[in-house]
Amino acid sequence: MPDVTKTVPEAAAEEAAVAAVGGPLPETKPEKSRSLWGDAWADLRRSWIFIVSSVLILILLLITFFPGWFSSADPVLGDLSEHYLQKPRLGDVGAADWLGYDQQGRSVFARVIYGTRASVAVGFGTTIVVTLIGGLVGMIAGYFGGLVDAILSRLTDVFFGIPFLLGTMVVLNSFTDRTPWVVIGALGFFGWTQIARVMRGAVITTKQADYVQAAKALGASTPRILFRHILPNTLAPVIVVATISLGVYIGAEATLSFLGLGLNGVSWGNDISDGGAQIRVAQWIMLYPSIMLSITVLAFIMLGEAVRNALDPKMR
Numbered sequence: 001m002p003d004v005t006k007t008v009p010e011a012a013a014e015e016a017a018v019a020a021v022g023g024p025l026p027e028t029k030p031e032k033s034r035s036l037w038g039d040a041w042a043d044l045r046r047s048w049i050f051i052v053s054s055v056l057i058l059i060l061l062l063i064t065f066f067p068g069w070f071s072s073a074d075p076v077l078g079d080l081s082e083h084y085l086q087k088p089r090l091g092d093v094g095a096a097d098w099l100g101y102d103q104q105g106r107s108v109f110a111r112v113i114y115g116t117r118a119s120v121a122v123g124f125g126t127t128i129v130v131t132l133i134g135g136l137v138g139m140i141a142g143y144f145g146g147l148v149d150a151i152l153s154r155l156t157d158v159f160f161g162i163p164f165l166l167g168t169m170v171v172l173n174s175f176t177d178r179t180p181w182v183v184i185g186a187l188g189f190f191g192w193t194q195i196a197r198v199m200r201g202a203v204i205t206t207k208q209a210d211y212v213q214a215a216k217a218l219g220a221s222t223p224r225i226l227f228r229h230i231l232p233n234t235l236a237p238v239i240v241v242a243t244i245s246l247g248v249y250i251g252a253e254a255t256l257s258f259l260g261l262g263l264n265g266v267s268w269g270n271d272i273s274d275g276g277a278q279i280r281v282a283q284w285i286m287l288y289p290s291i292m293l294s295i296t297v298l299a300f301i302m303l304g305e306a307v308r309n310a311l312d313p314k315m316r
Contacts (some may be wrong), residue, residue: 100282134199135195142201202233
């Protein structure tokens with residue numbers, strides 16, 4: 001039965017198409033619209049930078065949680081009589097003497113493996129702390145505005161004006177037992193300002209949206225508006241900054257350890273510092289921790305760049 005809702009030209013065009021294909025046209029389903037996160041994930045899966053950095057980070061996480069899978073040697077126990085500055089034996093892949101021994105007779109390969117745990121733990125821990133503190137401060141300042149925004153913004157400016165490494169060194173210098181928690185607390189205490197500024201700007205833009213105004217008109221509570229409507233729509237720039245900053249915090253921990261103000265245990269920064277005194281006769285002590293540190297920082301910076309390109313519509 002002909003469709004009376006169609007005009008004569010439309011009906012004629014449809015009959016011509018049916019006659020051309022020899023049957024009725026297949027029904028086309030409307031394409032589902034993807035969200036920002038769906039589009040970002042589709043872009044990330046096609047990005048070689050994301051794939052390479054993800055593989056490197058996965059390997060680093062495996063080393064962090066299961067260092068015994070990669071080295072059976074003790075990173076602390078040394079034997080000066082047998083292994084004092086013994087050169088690397090690159091043919092013994094994975095063995096204790098693969099990357100040589102340091103001036104205390106300790107396996108460089110074992111210390112590189114077990115040093116991953118300390119550096120990655122400090123990087124992730126600091127990133128979580130600064131994201132929570134900076135995100136909360138920025139969200140409150142951007143949403144309430146007025147006097148609250150002025151006070152929190154000036155507080156952020158004060159902390160932003162303190163040199164990051166210098167302030168952290170002053171705090172850590174007052175501790176004799178510098179555990180990972182102490183280092184995370186010191187780095188997080190001075191590192192939250194950038195996240196706060198990014199979150200504040202995103203909240204100021206988002207709170208003007210129609211769905212936020214509608215929630216206010218319907219009588220939604222302030223916590224519900226903040227955490228149900230504003231927070232999910234302001235996470236994208238915060239995730240980008242936090243991902244890139246993670247590599248920066250790992251490098252900062254190594255720098256503090258190199259200066260003697262970082263972790264007291266096994267750390268890449270401590271090994272780089274120890275290797276500096278033997279660089280003329282035993283370059284491998286300093287070389288391999290430095291390479292591992294550079295790869296780790298590069299992996300997280302590459303991941304942050306890939307996420308930024310996927311989440312920023314201007315980059316598409």
